Amino acid sequence: MAESHATAVHAEHDHKPHGWRRWVFATNHKDIGTMYLILSGVMFFIGGTAAMVIRAQLFKSGMKLVDPEVFNSLTTLHGLIMIFGAIMPAWVGLGNWMIPMQVGAPDMALPRLNNLSFWILPFAFTLLVGSFFVPGGSIAGGWYMYPPLLQQFGAAFPMTIFAIHLMGISSILGAINIIVTIMNLRAPGMSLLRMPLFVWTWLITAYLLIAVMPVLAGAVTMQLTDHYFGTSFFNAAGGGDPVLFLHLFWFFGHPEVYILILPAFGIISEVIPTFARKPLFGYDAMVYATASIAFLSFIVWGHHMFTVGLPVAAQMFFMLSTMLIAVPTGVKVFNWVATMWRGSMSFEPPMLFAIAFVFLFSIGGFSGLMLALVPSDYQYHGTYFVVAHFHYVLVPGAVFAIFAGIYYWLPKWSGRMYDMRLAKWHFWLSAIFVNVLFFPMHFLGLAGMPRRVADYAPQFTDWNMVASIGGFIFGASQLLLPYIVWKCVRSGKPIEANSPWEGARGLEWELPSPAPYHSWQSPPGEAVLAHADKH
C-alpha cells in the first residue's frame, strides 16, 4: 500500500516533455490517442467536404458543377479518406485512449512503436490528399482501384499507392501494439472472458488488420509493377488477369468492412448496459459472435463480384456464406435489445447514438441480406442501393458508434462535462438527416440509377434533391462536434466523481477523472476488478 501511495505522489510529476516535443516525441497512449482522434476529425471534414461537392453535383439532372473526371476523383478520394483517414484512425485513437485504462495497464506495451504508427499517417494523408492537386488530378477509378482503369491515371497513381503502403504499415504496427498490450498488460485476475467488449472487439480487429493489410499492399504493388516495370499481373494483353485483382482486393476488402465495424460493436456493448443500468445480456455469446463474424469475413469476398462471371458454384458458396453472417450479427442485435429489455433507461447523448446505431445499423443489415441473394444482386449491384447499404452500416453504424464513444468517455478524458443540450442537438440533427440523406438512395438504386455517375436522367432528380438537402444539413451539423469538444475541454463543468454515469462499469471508471497521465501505475487488485465488474 505504501507503494501505491508513492505512485499517487509520483503521478504528479509525470516527466512529460512540454511544448511541441510532447507531441512529436509522444509515447504516452493518451497523447497519441488524442492526436489520432484529431487527425481523424480533420480527415472526416476533408472527406466530408468532398461529399458535399458530390451531393451538390448530384442535386439535379444536368447540374454540371464540376467536370466528370473531377467528380470521379472526388468519389474516389471521399471513399479512401473516410475509410483510411476518418474511421480507422478514430478506432486506433479510441483504442489508444481506452485499452490501457480498461485492462489495467499504465500505457500501451510498445510506446515508441505507437509514436511511429501515428506519425506515419500525416505523411500518408499528405500524399493521398495532395494527389488531388498534381497534374491530371487524383486517381478517379473508385476506392477499389480496379485495373485496367487505374493504369490510366498520371502522377497520382504512384502517390496513392505509396499512401496506401504507408497506411498499411501504420495499421499493422498499431495492430501489433494493441495485441501485445491486451495479451501482456492485463491486470492480474483479468481473464480473457472478463475483458470489456471494446477490448475484445479491438483484439479481433487487430488480427484482421494483420491478416489483410499485406494482401492489399501486395495487390496494389502488383499494379505498380504492371505500370512501371512491364509486368502483366492484371493486364489481359500480356496474359494477365484483371479479375485476379478483384479477388485480391476483396479478400482484403471484406475483412476491412469488419475492421471498420467490430470496434463499433464493442462501444455499443459498453454504452447500452451503462444507460440501461443492467449488465450486458449474453456477454459470452457477444464474444463468440464477434469471433465468428471475423472468421466468416474471410470467406465471403466473392459477394462483391457476383456480376463478374464467377462459376455458378462459387456464386452459390459466396451467397450462402454471406447469409450465414446474418446469424452472429442477429445474435448481437438481439443481445443489445435484451440488454435494454427490463432495464432502467435514460437517454444521455452516448445512449441516443447507441440506440440510433441499433436501429439504423439493422437497416443496413437488412439491405445486406437482400444483397446476398445473388439473383437480386444482379439488379442491385453497382447501383445506389449498394451506396445506401454501405452508408447505413458506416455512417449511422461506425460513425455514430464513434460519436457514442466520444460522448461516453470525453468526461473521463477531460474531467469535465460537455454541453448536454448541444450534444442532443448534434444527435437529433444527425439522426434525422442521415436518413433524409441515405434512405432515398435505396429508391434511386432500385429505380435504376448506377453509382458513381456524374450526371443522371431527369426522373432521378426528385429523390436526389432530397438526399442532397439531407446531406447538406447532416454535413453542417457535424461542425457541432468539434465545437462541443472544444468547449468541454476549455470550460466544461468539472466532474467530481470518477464517473459521471451512474450505471457505468469497467476499470476506466475506477480511475479519477481526468485519468492520470500513466493510467494504472500499479495494477488494480482483485477488489478493484470485482468492483469494476459489479458496480
Add this chain to the structure above:
Amino acid sequence: MKRARLGTLLGTLALAFAGDPLPAWGKSGWDELNMPRGVTNVSTRIYALHMMAFWVCVGIAVVVFGVMIWSLIFHRKARGAVPDVSLTHSTKVEIVWTTVPVLILIGMAAPAARLLVRINNNTDPQLNIRVTGFQWGWRYQYLGSNVSIISKLSASSAAASMMHSGISPTSVPHYLLSVDHPLVVPVGEKIRLLITSIDVIHSWWVPDLGVKRDAIPGFLNDASFTIAPDKTGTYRGQCTELCGRGHAYMPIVVHAVTPAAFEAWLKQQSALQSEAATHPPTTAATSG
C-alpha cells in the same frame, strides 16, 4: 425577422440550385421507388425474389424494432423502471434466436439458389450477340451475320451534357438514356449475350431485362434472357462499372421487336453493311 431572413436565404439557395423552374418535379420522379418487374423470364423472377426478401426483412424489423420500442417506452428510468439485473443470460432464448434466423435464411436461400441456377443456364440460345464495351460506348455483333453496331450516347444528350451547354436536360428526350444506334432484338426468343471489353471493365445492365454482367478485357462472360412475346418496346439501361470520365454517358438501349420485324431489320442491316464494306466509308453506318 430572423426567420424571414432564413427563408430568403433558403429561397435563394434553392433557386441557385434549381436554375430553370424545377425540372422533373410533377413528373413521375417520386414514384420511382422500386425495382421494375421487367419483361423477361429472368427479371420477373428476380422481382419476386426481391419482394420476398423485402417482406421477410420487414417482418423481422417489426418484431425486433417492436420489442426495442416497447423497451424504450416502458423500461425507462423516467417512468420509475427498476432494472432487472439478474437478466444477463438465458440459454433457452439464445438457442431460439440462433436457430430461428437459420431457418428463415434457409427459407430465403432455397428459392434464391434455384433461381441462380436457372438464370445461369445459357444453353441453346436462338440468337447470339457479342457485346463489347469500350470507353465510352458499346459494340454489338450479331453472330452468324455480318451485322455490327456501334452504340453511343445520342447526339442530343451528348450536346446537353457538355459543361455550360445551357440545354435543359428535360428538353432532351431520354436525357443520358438514349443512343444513336440501339440494340435490336426479337421478343420470344432466347438471346445469349457474350460480353467483353477492349479497354477497362464495364458492366452491361438493362433493369427491365434483369441482366447485368461485367465486360472485362480478356474475358468472355455470358448471360441470357427471353423477352415475353407481348412485350415489344424500348428498354433502357446504363453502364454500371466506373469506367472513366464517360461512365455516366454510355447508356444502353434495347429495341424489342417481333421476330418477323427483327428478321427484316437484320436482312436490311446486313445488306447495308456489306455495301458499306465494299464501297469504303463515306457515310458508313458504323461510324455512329
